[in-house]
Amino acid sequence: MIPVNEPKLNDEGLELLKDAYLSGWISSAGRYVDEFEDAWAQYCGAEYGIAVSNGTTALQVAVEAVGVGQGDEVIMPTYTIISCALAVVRAGATPVLVDCDPLTWCMNVEHIEGLITDRTKAIMVVHIFGHPVDMDPIMALAAKYDLKVIEDAAEVHGALYKSNRGTNKEVWKKCGGIGDISTFSFFANKLITTGEGGMVVTNSVELAEKSKDLRNLCFRTDRRFLHTELGYQFRFTNVQAAIGLSQVREIEEIVERKRWIAKEYSSRLQHISQLQLPYEHDWARNVYWVYALVLGDEIPFDAKFFADKLRERGIETRPFFLGMHAQPALTDLRFFEGESYPVTDRIASRGLYLPSGLALTLDQIEDVASAVVDILTPYVSA
Numbered sequence: 001m002i003p004v005n006e007p008k009l010n011d012e013g014l015e016l017l018k019d020a021y022l023s024g025w026i027s028s029a030g031r032y033v034d035e036f037e038d039a040w041a042q043y044c045g046a047e048y049g050i051a052v053s054n055g056t057t058a059l060q061v062a063v064e065a066v067g068v069g070q071g072d073e074v075i076m077p078t079y080t081i082i083s084c085a086l087a088v089v090r091a092g093a094t095p096v097l098v099d100c101d102p103l104t105w106c107m108n109v110e111h112i113e114g115l116i117t118d119r120t121k122a123i124m125v126v127h128i129f130g131h132p133v134d135m136d137p138i139m140a141l142a143a144k145y146d147l148k149v150i151e152d153a154a155e156v157h158g159a160l161y162k163s164n165r166g167t168n169k170e171v172w173k174k175c176g177g178i179g180d181i182s183t184f185s186f187f188a189n190k191l192i193t194t195g196e197g198g199m200v201v202t203n204s205v206e207l208a209e210k211s212k213d214l215r216n217l218c219f220r221t222d223r224r225f226l227h228t229e230l231g232y233q234f235r236f237t238n239v240q241a242a243i244g245l246s247q248v249r250e251i252e253e254i255v256e257r258k259r260w261i262a263k264e265y266s267s268r269l270q271h272i273s274q275l276q277l278p279y280e281h282d283w284a285r286n287v288y289w290v291y292a293l294v295l296g297d298e299i300p301f302d303a304k305f306f307a308d309k310l311r312e313r314g315i316e317t318r319p320f321f322l323g324m325h326a327q328p329a330l331t332d333l334r335f336f337e338g339e340s341y342p343v344t345d346r347i348a349s350r351g352l353y354l355p356s357g358l359a360l361t362l363d364q365i366e367d368v369a370s371a372v373v374d375i376l377t378p379y380v381s382a
C-alpha cells in the first residue's frame with residue numbers, strides 16, 4: 001500500500017533529539033523550545049513564536065488572545081477542519097461561514113464584507129492545501145471595520161503571497177506572517193512535524209504575552225499560584241522542539257520537494273479533462289501540502305467510489321473536508337440553520353487527495369498517476 005502520508009525525518013533531528021534527551025531537559029523548559037520558536041517566527045517574518053501542544057490548541061489560544069468571547073461573531077470558511085470552528089464555539093462566539101473559491105478551495109474573499117455586523121470581532125483565514133488566501137482585501141476590510149485577522153497557516157508552511165500587487169510596493173510575504181496572529185500545526189502530515197505540536201506567531205508583544213499566559217495556566221509572576229484569569233495547559237516540549245528545529249533549517253528544501261511532487265503528478269494528469277488539479281495563482285507560491293483532485297461532473301461516480309478503486313490498486317487516499325455547515329456537532333447547537341454552501345458541498349463529495357508525503361518516491365508517483373489514468377480514462381473524452 002502506498003501510504004497517503006509518510007513523513008521524512010532528517011538525521012540532524014536525531015542528533016538534536018539525543019542532545020535534548022541527554023541534557024535532561026525533556027519537559028517544556030529548555031533551549032530548543034526558545035530556538036524553535038525564534039527560528040520559526042523569524043522565518044515567517046514575525047517577532048514572536050509561542051509553541052503549543054498542537055494546531056488545534058494554537059487556534060484556541062489565538063482566538064482568545066485577540067479577545068473573541070461570548071456573543072462575538074467570527075467570519076471563517078466553511079471548508080476547513082473542525083478545529084477552526086471548535087476554537088470559536090469554545091470561546092462562546094458564533095462562527096459565520098463563507099463558501100470557498102472553486103479554483104483554490106480557499107474562502108471566497110468577495111463574500112466576506114456582506115457578512116460583517118456590529119458583533120463581528122475577527123476574520124479567521126484558513127489557507128487551504130498549500131495555497132494562500134488573497135490577503136490584501138481581507139487586511140483592508142479588517143482596517144475598515146476594526147477587526148482582528150487570525151491566519152490558520154497549518155497547511156502552508158513556507159507558502160508565499162504577493163502583496164500590494166500592481167503598485168511599486170509589491171512584496172512577497174510568508175503565510176502566517178500577515179494577519180494579527182497566526183497558527184501552525186506540526187502534526188506528522190504537515191510540512192514540518194514534531195509528532196504533535198503547534199505554534200502561535202505574532203508581531204504584537206501584547207498578543208504574544210497573552211498567548212504565553214493562556215498556554216501556561218495564566219500563572220502570575222507576582223504571586224505564584226494566584227490566578228486572576230483562566231488559562232490552559234497547552235505546553236510544548238524541548239524534545240519536540242529539537243525535532244522541529246532541524247526541519248526549520250531545511251524548510252526551503254521541504255517546500256521544493258512538495259513542489260516537485262506536485263509537478264510530477266500534474267505532468268502525468270493534466271491531459272485528463274474532467275479532472276481538476278491543484279491551482280497556483282501568479283501571486284502565490286503554493287506549497288502543495290497535499291495533492292488534491294476534484295472529479296468533473298461528467299465522471300459518473302463520486303470521490304468515495306474513486307477512493308475505493310484506488311485502494312484496490314494499493315493506493316491510500318483521503319477524502320476532502322466536510323463543510324462546517326454539515327457537521328452535526330455544530331448544527332445540533334443550531335448554528336447555520338437554512339444556510340447552504342454549494343461549492344463546498346460539491347468538492348466535499350467529489351474531491352480527494354493522493355499520497356503526498358515527503359517520503360514519496362518517483363516510482364510511487366508514477367504508480368499512483370497510472371492508476372488514476374487507468375480508472376478515469378473510460379469516462380473522459382481525450
Ligand SMILES: *Cc1c(COP(=O)(O)O)cnc(C)c1O
Pocket residue numbers: 054055056057080081083084126152154155185186187196197198
Ligand atoms: C492540521 C490542521 C489543524 C489542526 O492541527 P492539529 O495539530 O492536528 O491539532 C488546524 N487547522 C488546519 C487548517 C489544519 O490543516
